[in-house]
Amino acid sequence: MERIIIIRYCEIHLKGKNRNYFESLLEKNIRKSLSDTECTIERAQSRYLVKNFKEADYPSIKDKLGKVAGIHSLSLGYEVKTDEKEISDCAKFIMKDKQGTFKVETNRADKKYPKNSIEISRDIGGDILESNPMLTVNVTAPEHICNIDLREDGNTYLFADTVKGIGGMPVGSSGKGTIMISGGIDSPVAAFMMAKRGMKLVAVHFHSFPYTGEAAKQKVIDLTKIVSGYAGEIDLHVVPFTHIQEAIHEKCPEEMMITLMRRFMFRIAERISEKVGSQALITGESLGQVASQTIESITTSNAVVKMPVLRPLIGFDKLEIIEISRKIGTYETSILPYEDCCTVFLPKYPLIRPKPERVIEAESKLDVEPLIEEALKNVQVIKLG
């Protein structure tokens, strides 16, 4: 009887070559997340098994694996040879300190085993009842479930609890995207959502020193670091944005400030992406949340870039976004007070439905290209994760 952690992934969409690629990437990411933990990792049929770990390390292993995209669920359990006595002894051991109601649930991938899953559940359930008088059977709403999983390779796993992973696809399986990250609640969540779908991330932050100070920058560094717990290493590009804001402020109508700023942000983020091999921009926008997130505003900022702009939160309500940000651990940092580069020059009445012709006309007063080049020359890259 050997102590194991069973790692499961979602296999429905995995076929042929795709499957191999997915599995090796997931294995690499699992190994990386447990690189500081004493343990061994094995690939089994449609599962990974962690073995040779210290029992006391389980909570930290669970936390680490809980951040690996592609993991569907995990269970702490035991592995035995597929043999009736071994299975029965292990099941009795797992259930020995439990009281209340229980049932046995059997999954038999090993079709050579002489009993079917219903017979196994019934017989092992009988053994457990005999050995632990504190338990009674309840098949509809049991307090405890003893799971028995007979694998094709002659081994059986037994476990009594399962925790959910974050699901999704292993990071690295869906290309590379550039998260435009502010110090707010939304963009770190957007970054997490894309990492969960398998994207490697690069981050770009626009900083308006001295209007926004070191603390605001540190906050973005801290948020990016938390996201890197899910996404792996992230290079954070901090772009000086002050001159661009000052130029817009000086030469363009006040109500266009945000619209024009966002067009600069998109252009610069696209240039950085092209340089580092990133294939898409990612923002934390949610439709209608603020003036700059109406469909008209989105259209005017999209118009200046060719890359796809992914907006994983577009259909989410603020409360739904907050719930995810609490789960992934960015909320507490996001709500720390700070000055946002967008609030410094905030107009009293920002345009809610900017007209493309008017935006282009306003922008013609600016030396767009030199401003972009100057900002790009002074980018600071911070490696995180």
Ligand code: ATP
């Ligand atoms: P967030 O909570 O992510 O700050 P928000 O609700 O404040 O979003 P906006 O200020 O309109 O919304 O920003 C929309 C999106 O634009 C952000 O989610 C982010 O992707 C990007 N963005 C805004 N400010 C910056 C910045 N200073 N640097 C980089 N990206 C930014």
Ligand code: MG
């Ligand atoms: Mg914001």
